[in-house]
Amino acid sequence: MLNVDKVGMEKIIIKSNVNKIDNDRNIAKILLIPSILIILFLDMYPIIFALIVSFQKRSLFDISGIFAGIRNYKIVFRDPIFPTLVKNSIIWTISTTILEIILGTGVALLLNRNFKFRNIARGLLLVPYVVPVVCSTLVWKYMFNDIIGLINYLLTSIHIIRNPISFLSHPSLAMLVVIIINVWTYTPFVVINVLASLQNINVELYEAARIDGASPWQEFRRITIPSIIPILVIVTLLRTVWNFQKFEIIWLTTQGGPLNATTTLPVWVYVNAFLRYDAGIASSVAVIIFIILLLIAMLYIKVFETTERALG
Amino acid sequence: MNTLKRKVIHFILNIMTWVIVFIVIFPLVWMFLSSIKQPGEVYAYPPILFSRRPTLLNYIELFKVTNFEKYFINSIIVTLSTVVITMITVIITTYSLTRFRIWGGNVLSRLYVIIYLIPHIVMIIPIFLMMKTFHLLNNLFSLIITYLIFTFPYSYLLMRAYIGSIDPSIEEAALIDGASRIGAFVKVLLPVAVPGIVATSIFTAILCWNEYLFALVLVPQENVKTLTVGVAGLTEKTGIPSWGMLMAAAVVVVLPMIIFFVIVQRKIVIGLSAGAVKG
Secondary structure (H helix, E strand, O other), X not given: OHHHHHHHHHHHHHHHOHHHHHHHHHHHHHHHHXXXXXXXXXXXXXXXXXXXXXXXXXXOOOOOOEEOOOHHHHHHHHOOOHHHHHHHHHHHHHHHHHHHHHHHHHHHHHHXXXXXXXXXXXXXXXXXHHOOHHHHHHHHHHHOOOOOXXXXXXXXXXXXXXXXXXXXXXXXXXXXXXXXXXXXXXXXXXXXXXXXXXXXXXXXXXXXXXXXXXXXXXXXXXXXXXXXXXXHXXXXXXXXXXXXXXXXXXXXXXXXXXXXXXXXXXXXXXXXXXXXXXXXXXXXXXXXXXXXXXXHHXXXXXXXXXXXXXXX | OHHHHHHHHXXXXXXXXXXXXXXXXXXXXXXXXXXXXXXXXXXXXXXXXXXXXXXXXXXXXHHHHOOHHHHHHHHHHHHHHHHHHHHHHHHHHHHHHHHOOOOXXXXXXXXXXXXXXXXXXXXXXXXXXXXXXXXXXXXXXXXXXXHHHHHHHHHHHHHHHHHHOOOOHHHHHHHHOOOOHXXXXXXXXXXXXXXXXXXXXXXXXXXXXXXXXXXXXXXXXXXXXXXXXXHHHHHHHOOOOOHHHHHHHHHHHHHHHHHHHHXXXXXXXXXXXXXOOOO
């Protein structure tokens, strides 16, 4: 009904003034100019620029670079630290993403029930997402402090550890700390998406299942899980992409240390560009990151299409 | 029997929920409680939860000893300018792409969403070199321009949902009544879209306020530093950091965000889930 009306009205407008429509189209095109400029100068150009610089021998303060072929890439790949960077990046990305997805889904399921003050609980659980990383890393560092830290106090008082641990100067514990901070900050993103998806499930499905005598477990497995799988796939993709490129949390907590134990590929870009002033090498690491992200994205889109097809 | 079992399970799940809420929110509570402690209490071991004599000493010291005020003003300038520029650009873009059928419109729309995924760490070197060429380093203007990289696609995603959900027939009615396109847009559509515009502005402001990497690289000079970089730099400058003062700084930075969060609480689903929507 409504559509017919709309079409009817459009016809009236078209009949009434053809010139006006042409004019309107032009307005539409003019309105797009600023956004196209943003895309061209703030997205396309920088990416191409980064690609060019990655093939140049160039310091951060050079006005132009010298073409150097694949020299930078060779240096990056041959650097004995490279395997460590890849290993750290993989540990960092996979563990943060998996923890965020599992915890986020769990919390979303808890929040999807009816209980008193549910909105307050939901609000409080989402707050970390808006806390600036600078603030969260500060307070976590204070809590993980080896001398006066609250966490050391709690762990020693319940006898899990005997003496306070210096978390940030121990390689694998430092990685654990940055992972915890990341998970604390970004799990709300998973919660909110899964929760939205849970609330979109048709209640009649559950009613029908109950009439058929399904157990709560069966309901969960046959209705709830299949309904949230599409959003879980998208959210996993986004979290993987964002966690992989995340720089701030690590930099503000450990600066990649101790002994490069938390140096991931993005941290390596920063170190090369802004501590060693080598724009060429840093750009080649950046391009490697970009290519890895493209591959991850393509892989997930493939997986997503397959699961969507499988679910009908 | 069965209902009793259900009740017990429900009760346990409720307790679990509130325990999780407590753990999640605790760092922020701890941040605040530590910021109002006496200097000695901050370093007490075993740690003290509540101060015996709460004090604003840390806050006073923060504004006295550091350039905190300057950072604060810089952050406000950058955030406000970016939000205004972003919103104007996004509103006209969304209007154009949702109300007209132009050649390539759908492709553009998708492109505008996808660019949100471009990693900042890949952009940082070319952007630095570009800003250096234009002599815009240590100039807040460079940050305002650069922030468009992520605020534009993010706000576009949100505004497309808002403006797209407004029925075009109200503008068409105005057009039939003889209003011009621009007139219908400004007088009919914009007033209806105000709630969406406000919410999107707030979400965009949160992104700008919290940004660290670009601010660190593009405006490192003391007088143009923004809050995030300024606060992160406090530890380096004061040597041995005074945790009380650092926590006070963190509270001042986080407070506007918490206020924003409360304002947009109801729209939080659409704001935080942006990006997960299919492009």
